[in-house]
Amino acid sequence: MALVVVSLATAAIGFYGLRISRTTGDFYVASRTVRPWWNASAIGGEYLSAASFLGVAGLILLSGTDALWFPVGYTAGYLMLLLFVAAPLRRSGAYTIPDFTEARLDSRAVRRVTSVVVVVVGWLYIVPQLHGAALTIRITTGLPAWVGSAAVVAVVCLTVVAGGMRSITFVQAFQFWLKLTAIAVPVLFIVFTLAGDGSAAVAPAVVNPTGLAPAGPYQNISLLVALLFGTLGLPHVLVRFYTNPDGHSARRTTLIVLGLLSVFYLFPTAYGLVGRMFAPELARSGQADAVVLLLPGQLIGGTAGDLLSALVVAGAFAAFLSTTSGLVVSLAGVISQDVLGGGVRGFRLAAVVSAVVPLGFAVMTDSLALAGSVGLVFAFTASTVCPVLLLGIWWRGLTDAGAIAGMVTGAVLCGGAMVWGTVLGAAGTPFWLAQPAAWTVPAAFAVTVLVSWGTKNRIPLTMARVMTRLHTPERPLVTER
């Protein structure tokens, strides 16, 4: 019931947006006239994925304070985005990451490699969203799991094909506030009810329901490297920055996003803590990722519990829908420009392709811990897109050969670690392979810099002009300072 309402609301707002969006420019980036608050809510709505909504609480339930680094890293990633990327990227005037690298390095080859990397990142990131949808459907309705994934893909395709980016901005902004309500109201209700009953905690918070060994410093550092630098390169996050009118407002939008995320992540943390204190058996039965969905029914019960559960399910679906549609929009932008020659029809076709491929992958594979698998995608992004982006913005010496070598190194090392880790299984994977970011990210940076040094004669002639455009304030003067 709840998910029907969310899907209908998403689709309705999407179709409403159809009437506003007319040109191709509207389709891609909403003509860059979205207000900072709308835009910030939309970025938050897009960013808070299945991993944030379900996975963080589940992981906190499983591993306690070690898992608190996940929400911290997800938020601090935006700080890095603000510091190093937000304004220059907006000023670059490019629509997508491949547009940026091509303009900066004046090279078609770099564009192609970047496009491939971006599409891989996007697909990898959609798969856990679909796993989350499958889990939610299985837990709440008892239907076969694939129904959830297929429903999400269908709604996303419909919305994106109909309205493009403009409508997506409204949809995403709406989804952020829905998600915040859906996660905050039940947990506040639970806390007040428990406090009112004076019911004692079943187990103290320090209890370890699964007996997992605590993570060492290496795992925590590697995780933070992945989350801090992975956020920079997420395609659906970056494309959203082009909807700001100028670099200064791109910074302000990011500032608002940081505030919104900080408030949001208090609640999954609270869920995890309450789950650990009052329902540790969920972790033992291997249903940790469902703790957000199951806790209201288990601790409150009755009609109130049912209503709260419905609200949480609505929020969870908002999470799957918004992240997936954001990714689909940005992937469709890349695919349609590189393969289908741009235009609205190419964009629509590309949107369907970018949603259906990960669906096949999601149906064939099985869900791991959601927050963990998303953490690996961040590691992959941090090892491929992030070095090229950071060095391209801040270092005059970057060359096309260096960029390609760095991206390939990062992709091979991190992708190899992911595949090898899957082959060995969760139990047999050594810690440095399970969290590869701490060595793959520096390796990718080093290769990019070394190869660029070796090919100094390939520094593009347009470099000085591009660097000037990236870093100087826009001309139509930003009057508000």
Add this chain to the structure above:
Amino acid sequence: MTRVRVTAPRSAPRPAGESREAAEESEVGQVFVRSLIRSQLRLALVVAIGFMLILSAFPLLLAAVPGLAETRIAGVPFDWILLGAGIYPVIGLSAWLFYRTAARNEARYRDLAGDT
């Protein structure tokens, strides 16, 4: 295959823009641009490193003061409060500092480059 780059319509031509573009490509203009980039990069690095130092200080603090992690405030252990809620104000403050100073750097550049 023909490739069509889709771009937003360029906004109205600005006569002042041309002269500034020329000024930016001159040698003096490039000196100003380089110094702007350097000051923005320095600012970003200082904020980033400062934030990471504070971030790493949190677990070290918990490890260094015995019993601090188990101290409870309203039933919630202190380590949960510190890591689960206490880091966000630090993130927000760093971001706000950067936002302010970066805008000031740009204003200074605008004065130097002679924009009106």
